[in-house]
Amino acid sequence: METFTITKIKGNDREITEDVVAQEIPFTVILRNKELVTLLCSPFDLEDLVRGFLFTSGLIKGAAEIKNMMIDRERWSCYVDMPKVETEKLIFKRLYTSGCGRGTLFYSVLDIMYKSKVISDFKIKTGSIADLMNDFQKRSEVYLKTGGTHSAALSDGKDILVFREDIGRHNAIDKAVGRALMNNCDFKNTLLITSGRISSEVLFKVRKGGIPMVVSKSAPTNQAVKLAREMDITVIGFARGTRMNVYSGEKRVNGKE
Amino acid sequence: METFTITKIKGNDREITEDVVAQEIPFTVILRNKELVTLLCSPFDLEDLVRGFLFTSGLIKGAAEIKNMMIDRERWSCYVDMPKVETEKLIFKRLYTSGCGRGTLFYSVLDIMYKSKVISDFKIKTGSIADLMNDFQKRSEVYLKTGGTHSAALSDGKDILVFREDIGRHNAIDKAVGRALMNNCDFKNTLLITSGRISSEVLFKVRKGGIPMVVSKSAPTNQAVKLAREMDITVIGFARGTRMNVYSGEKRVNGKE
Numbered sequence: 001m002e003t004f005t006i007t008k009i010k011g012n013d014r015e016i017t018e019d020v021v022a023q024e025i026p027f028t029v030i031l032r033n034k035e036l037v038t039l040l041c042s043p044f045d046l047e048d049l050v051r052g053f054l055f056t057s058g059l060i061k062g063a064a065e066i067k068n069m070m071i072d073r074e075r076w077s078c079y080v081d082m083p084k085v086e087t088e089k090l091i092f093k094r095l096y097t098s099g100c101g102r103g104t105l106f107y108s109v110l111d112i113m114y115k116s117k118v119i120s121d122f123k124i125k126t127g128s129i130a131d132l133m134n135d136f137q138k139r140s141e142v143y144l145k146t147g148g149t150h151s152a153a154l155s156d157g158k159d160i161l162v163f164r165e166d167i168g169r170h171n172a173i174d175k176a177v178g179r180a181l182m183n184n185c186d187f188k189n190t191l192l193i194t195s196g197r198i199s200s201e202v203l204f205k206v207r208k209g210g211i212p213m214v215v216s217k218s219a220p221t222n223q224a225v226k227l228a229r230e231m232d233i234t235v236i237g238f239a240r241g242t243r244m245n246v247y248s249g250e251k252r253v254n255g256k257e
Numbered sequence: 258m259e260t261f262t263i264t265k266i267k268g269n270d271r272e273i274t275e276d277v278v279a280q281e282i283p284f285t286v287i288l289r290n291k292e293l294v295t296l297l298c299s300p301f302d303l304e305d306l307v308r309g310f311l312f313t314s315g316l317i318k319g320a321a322e323i324k325n326m327m328i329d330r331e332r333w334s335c336y337v338d339m340p341k342v343e344t345e346k347l348i349f350k351r352l353y354t355s356g357c358g359r360g361t362l363f364y365s366v367l368d369i370m371y372k373s374k375v376i377s378d379f380k381i382k383t384g385s386i387a388d389l390m391n392d393f394q395k396r397s398e399v400y401l402k403t404g405g406t407h408s409a410a411l412s413d414g415k416d417i418l419v420f421r422e423d424i425g426r427h428n429a430i431d432k433a434v435g436r437a438l439m440n441n442c443d444f445k446n447t448l449l450i451t452s453g454r455i456s457s458e459v460l461f462k463v464r465k466g467g468i469p470m471v472v473s474k475s476a477p478t479n480q481a482v483k484l485a486r487e488m489d490i491t492v493i494g495f496a497r498g499t500r501m502n503v504y505s506g507e508k509r510v511n512g513k514e
Contacts, residue, residue: 026457040457219278
């Protein structure tokens with residue numbers, strides 16, 4: 001966070017005051033001397049971000065595939081040593097088939113998973129969702145100070161296991177998933193909570209982890225709903241207290257308490 | 258918009274009902290048979306999106322540089338005929354220097370503009386900002402129905418000249434700017450209103466148009482504030498009624514009425 005001297009206006013009054021603003025950095029991930037991506041992100045939990053990004057993009061299947069990771073905080077870069085050969089193919093595909101997009105990474109590669117269902121008996125009651133959302137809102141330290149970040153969390157249905165923040169909603173999810181990977185999280189018995197809207201990209205990330213449920217206080221897109229129904233992922237939007245809209249996979253939401 | 262049959266939960270009650278959800282498409286922009294980018298966006302005002310995207314990314318300096326544009330609504334693609342040679346260099350740069358990011362397009366190219374100031378005598382009163390924000394909120398048709406879109410508008414300080422919506426906050430800005438380009442908008446006497454947070458990418462887009470002011474009900478990032486101060490762009494965050502925080506360029510905000 002960075003403090004600026006700003007002018008606060010309230011009707012006719014002007015006041016010179018200090019204001020705390022969320023930090024944003026351009027952070028470049030370098031795989032074996034090749035730039036993979038530059039993410040605009042918050043400058044903390046960067047190891048989690050890289051690990052989660054590589055995982056939810058389909059470049060690694062687990063944390064152990066990363067042999068070494070070195071973060072350079074002067075140049076905001078991360079050097080990743082990851083000797084698997086398939087990576088080359090994926091990067092190639094990215095650059096030449098899907099082009100460069102605002103969150104559109106590896107789209108064509110991910111297309112393949114469209115029909116693959118998440119197998120999970122995970123279940124939760126609406127009262128527990130309300131409790132988790134309440135806990136989730138309170139934890140966002142940077143957001144409460146700056147109003148400038150998104151957050152994401154993984155929960156086992158009872159507690160929040162991991163909570164992460166970032167100026168980007170995708171980054172916050174990657175950070176939470178990246179941290180959970182290190183904890184050997186049993187993804188198929190978790191739900192993901194996100195402060196942002198549920199788009200197709202969020203669904204792809206959730207699918208990569210085999211996470212059976214995603215909950216947001218915000219709205220889903222039609223693509224996200226369609227993908228969720230195909231992949232048997234529970235999607236809950238507009239979750240506010242014990243009110244919520246279940247767009248997909250209602251079987252996992254049973255009863256109030 | 259697409260209608261889904263969903264389950265609405267309120268405490269102990271469950272109701273099967275219809276819900277309207279914002280549409281999302283993968284939309285590929287093709288320059289002379291080469292894929293430039295795939296944007297995840299809302300399926301309307303696509304001509305505005307392409308024009309604005311090319312402009313705010315620095316690939317064109319005006320609408321006239323696009324010789325022809327053909328939208329294929331079956332494949333969600335746009336074929337652009339644009340014979341300028343410099344384009345090749347820029348695309349090359351994008352792929353090999355900045356890599357592929359979530360909104361990180363052409364970052365290195367844009368770096369060059371860091372010190373270039375926006376020259377404009379544009380001024381506005383706080384009462385006018387409050388009125389414009391009020392008008393802005395009411396216009397978001399898709400948002401009011403789905404809760405799933407961002408919006409952006411250009412104003413001359415009195416009226417909203419262009420208003421556009423999209424599931425992506427950058428896309429909404431590109432659509433507004435793209436439409437304004439067609440209307441020969443005098444950008445240096447306008448302000449941009451966005452429903453989203455003000456990040457460095459938003460500042461770069463605003464700078465490309467030579468727009469002297471950006472206003473949001475949400476927060477800026479530290480990079481956006483720093484860039485705005487260097488480029489002499491007025492940044493107003495948390496604009497709610499006649500309350501607002503002026504992070505940069507206060508000289509353009511004078512008096513209440």
